[in-house]
Amino acid sequence: MNQPTVKLCSMCKTEKSASEFHKNKELKSGLRSACKQCCKKYTANQEIKRKTPEGRAKKRAWSRTRTASDRMRERARRHSVKRIQQYPEKEAARNAVRCALRRGDMVRPEACEVCNAIPLKGKDGRSYIHGHHDDYSKPLEVRWLCTECHAKYHFALADEMERTGRSGDANRVREIVNG
Numbered sequence: 001m002n003q004p005t006v007k008l009c010s011m012c013k014t015e016k017s018a019s020e021f022h023k024n025k026e027l028k029s030g031l032r033s034a035c036k037q038c039c040k041k042y043t044a045n046q047e048i049k050r051k052t053p054e055g056r057a058k059k060r061a062w063s064r065t066r067t068a069s070d071r072m073r074e075r076a077r078r079h080s081v082k083r084i085q086q087y088p089e090k091e092a093a094r095n096a097v098r099c100a101l102r103r104g105d106m107v108r109p110e111a112c113e114v115c116n117a118i119p120l121k122g123k124d125g126r127s128y129i130h131g132h133h134d135d136y137s138k139p140l141e142v143r144w145l146c147t148e149c150h151a152k153y154h155f156a157l158a159d160e161m162e163r164t165g166r167s168g169d170a171n172r173v174r175e176i177v178n179g
Contacts, residue, residue: 010034
């Protein structure tokens with residue numbers, strides 16, 4: 001692919017050097033049609049639109065039609081089956097927690113164990129608290145985390161694994177997340 005040295009931005013209609021455009025291997029020129037500055041402005045504008053009530057409603061409607069299609073449902077099912085086959089111990093631990101909750105042997109708390117935040121409830125009335133397994137061989141030992149703390153935990157775990165080059169130490173990660 002032969003990249004041009006100068007290119008016309010499709011949004012601001014200004015000629016700019018090729019270094020001012022993001023790369024895109026799928027295009028003939030190898031560069032996006034809009035310059036980096038225009039892309040940044042467009043993305044910021046889209047973020048603002050998404051945060052308005054109309055934008056959220058539009059996104060919900062789009063999501064419903066997307067997930068409602070047979071093709072998307074089949075794709076999600078295949079992904080789920082693949083994940084279950086790939087990690088049977090995880091699925092067994094999740095099933096054990098689901099069954100324990102249903103039987104009443106375990107109760108889903110209202111607040112996060114880390115930050116004590118009480119997350120919103122879903123349409124079904126359940127709290128958006130995630131059950132996190134530190135060890136899948138102990139399926140009923142679960143830490144109840146809000147979505148934000150659960151994400152922080154996994155990001156910290158990934159960073160620890162990247163830093164050490166081995167499986168992360170759960171206690172070390174807990175220290176990072178808790179403060």
